[in-house]
Amino acid sequence: MSHARAVPVLMYHHVSPNPGLVTVSPATFRNHMETLAARGYQTIGADEFLEFLLGKYDLPAKSVFITFDDGYLDNYVYAYPVLRELGLKATIFAVTGWVGNGQARSTTSPPLCPDHRACKVAIAEGRADEVMLRWSEIEAMEAAGSVEIHSHTHSHARWDKTVADPAARRAALAQDLASSRDTLRQKLGRDDRHLCWPQGYFDHDYVSVAQELGFEALYTTRKHVNTRHTPPTDIGRLVTKDRTDKWLERRIFIYSSPFLGGLYSKLRGEA
Numbered sequence: 203m204s205h206a207r208a209v210p211v212l213m214y215h216h217v218s219p220n221p222g223l224v225t226v227s228p229a230t231f232r233n234h235m236e237t238l239a240a241r242g243y244q245t246i247g248a249d250e251f252l253e254f255l256l257g258k259y260d261l262p263a264k265s266v267f268i269t270f271d272d273g274y275l276d277n278y279v280y281a282y283p284v285l286r287e288l289g290l291k292a293t294i295f296a297v298t299g300w301v302g303n304g305q306a307r308s309t310t311s312p313p314l315c316p317d318h319r320a321c322k323v324a325i326a327e328g329r330a331d332e333v334m335l336r337w338s339e340i341e342a343m344e345a346a347g348s349v350e351i352h353s354h355t356h357s358h359a360r361w362d363k364t365v366a367d368p369a370a371r372r373a374a375l376a377q378d379l380a381s382s383r384d385t386l387r388q389k390l391g392r393d394d395r396h397l398c399w400p401q402g403y404f405d406h407d408y409v410s411v412a413q414e415l416g417f418e419a420l421y422t423t424r425k426h427v428n429t430r431h432t433p434p435t436d437i438g439r440l441v442t443k444d445r446t447d448k449w450l451e452r453r454i455f456i457y458s459s460p461f462l463g464g465l466y467s468k469l470r471g472e473a
């Protein structure tokens with residue numbers, strides 16, 4: 203069997219019937235996932251992906267890493283049943299401070315999953331539980347083997363925009379990341395190695411703070427290919443769109459090739 207030379211990392215946010223920014227419809231998501239399954243793609247876990255980057259682990263040529271940012275309730279309602287049905291796996295980077303307690307909601311008589319804008323308003327008004335995942339839902343998805351949860355910080359704050367003093371900014375970030383790690387340890391019983399930056403922002407200082415706390419794999423919104431030579435602190439991701447499986451397949455093809463992917467990024471000025 204041939205091995206992967208580059209692994210595409212797909213980035214989703216919402217899967218919802220309510221259109222908006224960073225949203226794919228449930229029909230599009232099903233179409234994407236059914237095509238990946240039909241074409242024989244293996245959807246990998248976060249640790250396998252990190253071991254691949256570190257050169258410790260070979261992955262099959264048709265490997266893809268599916269990620270979701272923020273941890274919206276719609277992931278549980280509309281994405282999880284499709285992943286489970288098709289035997290696929292994804293990672294959700296959850297903002298741990300937004301995850302609620304209480305019983306798992308129904309995926310068969312689904313609760314309202316509002317659009318991206320309404321979700322932001324709900325979070326800002328202290329009603330995150332109405333639109334974000336609960337721990338019980340996370341546990342169900344993890345127990346089914348369909349989803350892994352990793353960190354997207356505890357607060358989703360952009361400290362670079364709100365704290366001018368470098369030392370104070372560093373301290374605020376360290377506190378935010380430590381809270382997320384502590385929460386994941388307490389709720390899921392493990393030390394997380396994977397961190398996704400809010401809105402893709404990071405700098406040299408951010409990387410050193412994350413590494414000091416034990417995060418090894420840092421996920422960005424940069425669009426480069428991921429090969430064995432990609433530093434785990436600079437993981438590129440492919441932005442998914444509400445477009446056809448053909449569109450997705452072309453993107454995956456490009457990002458599975460170090461040569462094509464590198465060329466494509468250069469042409470788009472994103473190398």
Ligand SMILES: [Zn+2]
Nearest residue numbers: 271272400401
């Ligand atoms: Zn985010």
